[in-house]
Amino acid sequence: MKLFKYIFLSVSVILLSCNDLTDLDINTNPNAPSLDQTEPNFLFNRVQLSFADVFNDTWSATSRATRQRAMTSFFYNTTFSAESFDNLWFSAYSNFFLDANTLISLSEERGANQIEASAAKVMSSYILTTLVDLFGSVPYSDAFQGTDAISPALDGQEALYAEAIRLLDDAISVFDSQDDFVNPGSGDLFYGGDQAAWSRLANTLKLRIYNNTRLVDGEAGSKAKAIIDSGNFISDDGQDFAFKYGTERTNPDSRHPFYEDDYEADDSGYMNNYYMWLLVGEKPTVDPRTRFYFYRQVSSFSESSIDANDWDCVLTNTPFDPIPPGQFDHISSIDPDLPFCIASADGYMGRDHGNGQGIPPDGPLRVEYGVYPGGGAYDNNSFTFTQTGGTLGALGEGIAPIWMAPFTDFIRAELALEAGTGEDARELLASAVSKSINSVSSFAQAIIPASDLNRVIATDPVTMEDILASSLIPTDEDVQAYVDYVLAEYDAASDKLDVVMKEYYIAMWGNGVESYNMYRRTGKPGNMQPLVDPQAASTASFPRLFLYPNNFVSRNSNVSQRETTEQVFWDTNPAGFIR
Numbered sequence: 001m002k003l004f005k006y007i008f009l010s011v012s013v014i015l016l017s018c019n020d021l022t023d024l025d026i027n028t029n030p031n032a033p034s035l036d037q038t039e040p041n042f043l044f045n046r047v048q049l050s051f052a053d054v055f056n057d058t059w060s061a062t063s064r065a066t067r068q069r070a071m072t073s074f075f076y077n078t079t080f081s082a083e084s085f086d087n088l089w090f091s092a093y094s095n096f097f098l099d100a101n102t103l104i105s106l107s108e109e110r111g112a113n114q115i116e117a118s119a120a121k122v123m124s125s126y127i128l129t130t131l132v133d134l135f136g137s138v139p140y141s142d143a144f145q146g147t148d149a150i151s152p153a154l155d156g157q158e159a160l161y162a163e164a165i166r167l168l169d170d171a172i173s174v175f176d177s178q179d180d181f182v183n184p185g186s187g188d189l190f191y192g193g194d195q196a197a198w199s200r201l202a203n204t205l206k207l208r209i210y211n212n213t214r215l216v217d218g219e220a221g222s223k224a225k226a227i228i229d230s231g232n233f234i235s236d237d238g239q240d241f242a243f244k245y246g247t248e249r250t251n252p253d254s255r256h257p258f259y260e261d262d263y264e265a266d267d268s269g270y271m272n273n274y275y276m277w278l279l280v281g282e283k284p285t286v287d288p289r290t291r292f293y294f295y296r297q298v299s300s301f302s303e304s305s306i307d308a309n310d311w312d313c314v315l316t317n318t319p320f321d322p323i324p325p326g327q328f329d330h331i332s333s334i335d336p337d338l339p340f341c342i343a344s345a346d347g348y349m350g351r352d353h354g355n356g357q358g359i360p361p362d363g364p365l366r367v368e369y370g371v372y373p374g375g376g377a378y379d380n381n382s383f384t385f386t387q388t389g390g391t392l393g394a395l396g397e398g399i400a401p402i403w404m405a406p407f408t409d410f411i412r413a414e415l416a417l418e419a420g421t422g423e424d425a426r427e428l429l430a431s432a433v434s435k436s437i438n439s440v441s442s443f444a445q446a447i448i449p450a451s452d453l454n455r456v457i458a459t460d461p462v463t464m465e466d467i468l469a470s471s472l473i474p475t476d477e478d479v480q481a482y483v484d485y486v487l488a489e490y491d492a493a494s495d496k497l498d499v500v501m502k503e504y505y506i507a508m509w510g511n512g513v514e515s516y517n518m519y520r521r522t523g524k525p526g527n528m529q530p531l532v533d534p535q536a537a538s539t540a541s542f543p544r545l546f547l548y549p550n551n552f553v554s555r556n557s558n559v560s561q562r563e564t565t566e567q568v569f570w571d572t573n574p575a576g577f578i579r
Contacts (some may be wrong), residue, residue: 004484039188040267043103044116046426048189050096051123052243055090055400056257057131061546062512065075065521066505066530070270070351072359074536082550082561085135089549092127093143100124115195118171119188122202125167126402129209132160136545136568139556147230151557157569158535165209168202175199177424190241201226201241204234204408211411212517213570221419224412229420234408237439243400245375257372258510262295263386263393271350274529275341276367278506286480288437288474291379292372293509296347297391298365299383306360310365312357313341314532330537337525343367347383353463354531354540363387371444374398378448379470381457394447394461401510406436408505414522426490429500433486436507437479444475498524520544520571523578532579541565542578 018029049123057361061080064071073079100120107117131138155163175195176203193198207227214220227233234241246254253260262268276294279287303320311318313329319341331338342349350364368386371378377386386392409432445453453470460467490499501524508515518524533535543564553561565575 003368008340009061035439040103040106040113041114043099043106044113044120044187046099047096047103047120047123049241050091050099051127052400054088054091054127054130055061055243055308055402056098057091058134059257059510059512061085062134062516063270065543066378066512066515067272067274067353068509068515069275070272071354072270072356073353074082074354074356074531074533075540076538077564080543080564082547082553083358085546085549088134090518092131096127096142097124098355110234114174115198118174118195119190119198120165121171122198122205125164125202126205128160128207129164129212130173130513131159132164133212133513133568134546135548136562136566139193147499150434151555151559153558161209161213161569165206166458172199172202174331175202186365187443189243196237197424200232200234201403203230203232204241204403207233207408208403208411209418211415212521215521215572216570221415221421224415224419224439225421228412228423228499234403234405235406237435237442240405240438240439241403242373243402244388245396245398245400247375247395247397249390250397255390256398256400258369258398259396262368262374263376263390263396264386265387265389267359267387268366268368271343272340272529273339273343273348273350273352276348278502278525279299280344280346280348281339282337283485284459284487287506288478289372289440289509291370291472293370294348294377295368295370295377295386297368297383297385298347298349299346299366299381300414301342301345301349310360310362312355312360313343314352314355314357315340319345324367327534330530330534331532334434334530338529350390352532353529354533354536356533371448372398372440373375373443375447378452378469379471380452380455382452382455384471393452394449397447399443399510401508404436404507405441406432406507407504407514409435410500410507414497414504417500425459425496426487427522429490429503430483430487432507433483434479437474437482441474441479484487494524497522498526501525519578520573523573530579541576544568546572 004200056198059086060069064079065076065078069146071079078533091235100123103113103120104117107113128140137154137157138160139152140155140163142149145152151529175198178209207224210217210220220529239335248254271294279290301319303318306318306320313319315323320420323340328340333341337558339352341352348367349362363398364385369376371394375383375394375398384392390396409428412421412423413425413428413432415421416423416428455469456466457472458467459465486499486503488497493499501518501522505515505525506532519528530542541564544567545564547564548559553559
C-alpha cells in the first residue's frame with residue numbers, strides 16, 4: 001500500500017481533533033517527513049513501540065468485559081463509552097499505521113530494508129485484525145489517502161481479514177527467501193534480528209485467524225492443519241511474541257503499565273473476584289501461577305477483622321453478611337460455588353463483575369498486579385502496601401504477552417475439538433498448561449529480587465532452620481499435580497471444550513484481546529460470573545462489539561455510531577449467547 005507524504009495530517013483530521021488547516025504548512029510538517037528524509041532503523045523502532053502501545057490500549061475494555069479486571073459500573077453501556085476508545089484509535093492510526101506504512105513504502109522505493117518492512121507487515125496484520133475484532137468495519141483502504149479522503153469509508157470486515165492474511169503471506173515470502181536485516185538485532189526489540197522467528201510468528205497469526213473464523217469458514221480446519229503440518233509456528237517458550245519493558249522510572253518511563261498503575265502513589269483498579277477465584281478457590285489445589293499473577297497486601301479477612309466502612313458488596317455491606325433471600329439466585333444458578341465480594345478470605349480481595357457501588361477507602365486491601373506479566377512484586381507473604389513510589393518488586397520489568405507458546409497449543413486443542421484437524425486435544429491441553437506454568441515461573445524467577453526470595457517466612461519446628469520465601473516457588477511435582485488434575489477434569493467432562501478454554505483463559509493473564517475473542521467465539525468458561533446486580537444481569541447485553549471512538553464518529557461524515565449488540569463477522573453465535 002503506497003503511503004502519501006501527508007498521512008499524518010490526513011489521519012489527524014479524520015480521527016482526532018485538529019486546528020484549522022490554514023495554520024499548518026503541510027509542505028514542511030515535521031511530523032510527516034518525506035521518504036528521503038526518513039531513517040529506517042529509527043522508524044522500525046517507533047513501529048515496535050507504537051505496536052506495544054496499541055496492544056496495551058486494548059487491555060482496559062477487553063479485560064473488564066471478560067472478568068479479568070473488575071468492571072466497576074452496573075451496566076456495560078455505562079462502562080464502555082465511545083470516548084474511552086479515543087486513545088486506542090489514535091495509537092493505532094496516527095502512530096502505528098503512520099510509521100508502519102512509511103517503513104513499508106520506504107522499503108518499496110529503495111528496494112532495501114525488506115525484513116524490517118515485512119516485520120511491520122506482520123504487526124500491521126495483527127493490529128488490523130484486532131481493530132476488526134473490537135470494532136467491526138473500520139477504515140483502511142481510504143484511510144491513508146491524505147487530504148483526498150478526509151472522511152474515509154469503512155472497509156468490510158471479511159475484506160480486512162483477507163488483507164491481514166495477504167500482509168502475512170507477503171511477509172513470509174520475504175522472511176523465507178531473503179537475508180537483508182539491517183544491523184541484525186540492533187533494532188529488533190522482539191526477535192533480535194531473527195527472521196526465522198518472524199516467519200514463525202506470521203504463520204502463528206494465520207493459525208490464530210483461522211481459529212477465529214472457523215464458525216464462518218468451513219475450510220478453516222484444513223487451512224489450520226496445513227500450518228500445523230508445516231511445523232513452522234510458535235511452539236516453544238523461547239519463541240514467544242512478547243514486548244519487554246524496562247525499569248526506568250523517568251526520561252522516559254520504560255516500565256510496564258501495570259507497574260505504573262499499582263506501585264506508585266494512587267489507588268489501583270480492582271482485580272475481578274471471579275478470575276482470582278479460578279486460581280485460588282474453584283479447584284482443590286491453588287494454581288501454581290497464583291503468587292506470580294497477584295500480590296496480596298493483606299494476609300486474610302475475617303468477620304471480626306472487617307471494617308464495614310471498607311466494603312460495599314452490592315447485595316450486602318461486607319462479604320460476611322447474610323445475602324437477602326433471592327438476591328444471589330442469578331449467580332448461584334450458574335455455579336453455586338461462584339465467589340461473592342471476595343475471591344478468597346486469605347487476602348484475595350477484588351470486586352465482583354458489575355459492582356458499581358461507590359469506592360470505599362479500601363486501597364490498602366486490594367490485590368495488585370504481581371510479578372507476571374507486569375514486573376510487580378512476588379507474593380512472598382510480606383503483605384506490603386504497594387504504593388511506595390515505584391520501589392517494590394521487579395520495578396516494572398515486565399512483558400506484554402501478545403502471543404505466548406501455550407496459546408498455540410490451546411487453539412490447536414480448540415481446533416482439534418471443533419474444526420477436525422485430527423490432533424489429540426487432550427495431549428495439547430496437557431502441553432499448554434505445563435508450558436504456561438513453567439513459562440510464567442521461569443520469567444518471574446528471572447526478575448524477582450533475590451531479597452524477596454530470601455525473606456524468612458517461618459522456622460522449621462524440627463531443625464529450627466529458616467524457611468525462605470523461595471520455598472513457595474512451585475516445584476515440578478506441584479506443576480504435574482495441577483496438570484494431572486486438569487486432565488482428570490477433562491476426562492470426566494461432557495463439555496471438554498469448556499475445560500480447555502477455562503485453562504486457556506487462565507493462561508491469558510495480561511492479554512485481553514484473546515480473552516474477548518475466545519468468549520465470543522466459544523461462550524467459555526461456562527460458569528463466567530454474571531453481573532452482580534440482579535436487575536442489571538436481567539437486562540444488560542454483553543458488548544459483542546465496542547462503540548466506535550467518539551472522535552472518529554464526530555469527524556467522519558461516512559460513519560454512524562453502532563449498537564454494541566452488533567457482532568463481528570466471525571461471531572455467528574446467537575444474541576444473548578454470553579452474559
